[in-house]
Amino acid sequence: MIIAIDGPAASGKGTLARRLAAHYGLPHLDTGLLYRAVGHAMLEAGLSLEDEAAAARIAARIDPAAYDEETLKAGPVGEAASRVASVPEVRKALLFLQKSFAHQPGGAVLDGRDIGTVIAPEADAKLFVTASAQARAERRWHELLKRGEQLGLDDVLADIRKRDARDSGRSSAPLVQAADAMLLDNTALGVEESWQQALALVAARLGDRR
Ligand SMILES: Nc1ncnc2c1ncn2[C@@H]1O[C@H](COP(=O)(O)OP(=O)(O)OP(=O)(O)O)[C@@H](O)[C@H]1O
Numbered sequence: 001m002i003i004a005i006d007g008p009a010a011s012g013k014g015t016l017a018r019r020l021a022a023h024y025g026l027p028h029l030d031t032g033l034l035y036r037a038v039g040h041a042m043l044e045a046g047l048s049l050e051d052e053a054a055a056a057r058i059a060a061r062i063d064p065a066a067y068d069e070e071t072l073k074a075g076p077v078g079e080a081a082s083r084v085a086s087v088p089e090v091r092k093a094l095l096f097l098q099k100s101f102a103h104q105p106g107g108a109v110l111d112g113r114d115i116g117t118v119i120a121p122e123a124d125a126k127l128f129v130t131a132s133a134q135a136r137a138e139r140r141w142h143e144l145l146k147r148g149e150q151l152g153l154d155d156v157l158a159d160i161r162k163r164d165a166r167d168s169g170r171s172s173a174p175l176v177q178a179a180d181a182m183l184l185d186n187t188a189l190g191v192e193e194s195w196q197q198a199l200a201l202v203a204a205r206l207g208d209r210r
């Protein structure tokens with residue numbers, strides 16, 4: 001059984017994906033971390049984010065077991081991830097790993113931007129999670145503050161808008177709601193309400209398969 005969760009930055013898709021994975025006893029992959037790992041490696045090596053060949057080479061050697069999630073969640077890494085994610089060769093290099101994870105025996109939960117459209121178009125349940133840019137910026141801002149990153153809310157909002165435009169406007173696997181994905185706009189919902197609605201939608205779609 002495959003559950004695909006897509007949506008823009010800080011919409012809460014990772015929170016829901018982790019909860020759905022725990023609820024259904026499935027492994028979970030945050031695919032954003034793969035792109036973050038490539039962006040982080042580029043920054044660490046002092047490489048230009050314009051160097052598409054280098055980004056593709058790094059993507060081909062990514063080892064998810066070696067992640068330090070704390071490091072990858074830092075603000076500048078998100079921006080670098082979004083830059084390298086628009087390179088088709090980078091996406092191609094990360095395809096097999098994601099498809100293999102999705103299609104492991106028993107199934108999986110994956111969240112990202114192109115899970116329901118490219119990685120697992122045949123997923124049993126697809127959620128497209130979104131919220132207003134303002135609500136997402138406030139969530140990300142609180143998260144960064146907790147991590148000790150002192151940014152202005154306006155800067156975080158500008159970053160969210162830039163990232164939305166890049167992720168939705170790129171030619172390779174753009175962020176788009178799959179035709180058969182269920183929409184969850186959680187702008188006015190807290191974490192618990194969002195979770196209850198997500199679970200109800202997914203359970204209804206899965207029917208008696210679980
Ligand atoms: N419905 C909600 N209301 C308020 N805050 C929320 C809600 N859902 C998630 N959050 C909080 O917003 C922040 C971002 O959530 P999360 O990491 O799940 O989003 P995401 O879409 O996976 O982000 P990204 O993939 O861009 O890293 C977290 O601090 C999380 O606790």
Ligand SMILES: Nc1ccn([C@@H]2O[C@H](COP(=O)(O)O)[C@@H](O)[C@H]2O)c(=O)n1
Binds near residue numbers: 009031033035081086
């Ligand atoms: N399936 C995916 C997942 C992520 N990306 C890109 O990575 C950036 C960081 O992702 P987060 O979910 O951790 O915020 C994101 O802005 C996307 O550009 C992607 O392209 N496809």
